[in-house]
Amino acid sequence: MAQQITKAVIPAAGLGTRLLPSTKSQPKEMLPVGRKPILQYVVEELQAAALRQILIITGRRKRVIEDHFDSDPQLVLALEQAGNETVLADLAYLEGKSRFFYTRQSTPKGLGHAISLGADFVDSDDFVVALGDSLIAAEDPAAPLQAMMDAHRQLRATAIVAVEKVPSEEAFRYGIVNIDGEEPPPGEPVAMTDIVEKPPTGTAPTTLAVAARYVFSPAIFEALNRTLPDKRGEIQLTDAIRLLIHKGEPVYAWLLSPDQRRYDVGNFESYFRTFIDFALADERYGYLVRKYIKAKAYEL
Numbered sequence: 001m002a003q004q005i006t007k008a009v010i011p012a013a014g015l016g017t018r019l020l021p022s023t024k025s026q027p028k029e030m031l032p033v034g035r036k037p038i039l040q041y042v043v044e045e046l047q048a049a050a051l052r053q054i055l056i057i058t059g060r061r062k063r064v065i066e067d068h069f070d071s072d073p074q075l076v077l078a079l080e081q082a083g084n085e086t087v088l089a090d091l092a093y094l095e096g097k098s099r100f101f102y103t104r105q106s107t108p109k110g111l112g113h114a115i116s117l118g119a120d121f122v123d124s125d126d127f128v129v130a131l132g133d134s135l136i137a138a139e140d141p142a143a144p145l146q147a148m149m150d151a152h153r154q155l156r157a158t159a160i161v162a163v164e165k166v167p168s169e170e171a172f173r174y175g176i177v178n179i180d181g182e183e184p185p186p187g188e189p190v191a192m193t194d195i196v197e198k199p200p201t202g203t204a205p206t207t208l209a210v211a212a213r214y215v216f217s218p219a220i221f222e223a224l225n226r227t228l229p230d231k232r233g234e235i236q237l238t239d240a241i242r243l244l245i246h247k248g249e250p251v252y253a254w255l256l257s258p259d260q261r262r263y264d265v266g267n268f269e270s271y272f273r274t275f276i277d278f279a280l281a282d283e284r285y286g287y288l289v290r291k292y293i294k295a296k297a298y299e300l
């Protein structure tokens with residue numbers, strides 16, 4: 001029986017050019033969504049899924065990431081002395097539930113290249129990849145990864161890829177997977193027969209889009225090494241996954257259920273939507289935001 005998965009890699013070295021000027025000196029992954037930076041949600045999700053060792057792939061202008069995940073005993077002491085339990089609870093991600101490791105991708109040569117830099121850290125273990133600019137909103141945000149890790153173990157898979165249904169006219173924005181037969185029910189792994197990155201409009205084989213969470217065996221590194229750069233010179237993770245599929249490796253798609261939503265903050269439209277939804281769902285301030293939006297809606 002395969003061992004429990006304890007390692008995760010978070011790629012966070014992209015340039016975030018679609019969010020300029022916000023990302024001129026600040027990593028996209030550290031932009032706030034509600035009361036927390038995006039990356040803190042991702043880390044909390046991994047911690048809740050019992051992933052104890054987290055490697056963050058950073059790059060130039062990304063040092064604040066290390067500061068955010070560094071424990072700060074003086075700050076904690078000051079908050080304890082002030083009896084500020086609420087803020088202390090928001091800093092619980094620092095309480096040693098996981099260890100953080102960092103490596104730099106000096107030139108952003110693509111998501112696949114960023115993940116390949118995790119090879120030494122991962123060694124011969126199965127591991128999780130969670131994109132640093134994408135959030136999972138659900139009653140239990142760690143549930144998808146937990147189920148995907150169980151499926152990975154049971155099926156002795158090489159890769160399990162989270163997918164979500166997207167409107168067909170938006171498929172060109174995503175990595176789209178192909179499967180044999182009917183669309184699977186949520187939470188049931190289904191063998192993938194192909195994967196394509198951003199298919200031209202009208203050519204997408206399905207409306208199942210890759211949703212920023214993956215479980216891999218170390219075989220992905222060999223596939224990444226064999227993957228040629230695309231026309232922008234980037235090594236794409238989808239191309240490496242396609243190599244695995246064509247080699248006959250067991251690669252599965254795992255469909256998120258309708259109440260498990262993936263939010264990607266890659267452009268301003270999706271960033272604003274994400275911010276609004278998370279602010280509305282905020283347990284402390286949500287009711288105020290709701291009141292404000294309702295009043296505002298009359299003016300629109």
Ligand code: UTP
Pocket residue numbers: 011012013014015016017018019028029057105107108109110111113114131132133134266
């Ligand atoms: P994206 O391709 O959406 O991010 O990568 P980007 O390249 O930063 O965005 P634009 O196109 O310039 O606006 C998804 C995730 O993969 C990471 C990003 O940091 C993001 O979290 N990534 C991407 C890397 O770590 N390295 C890369 O070379 C590319």
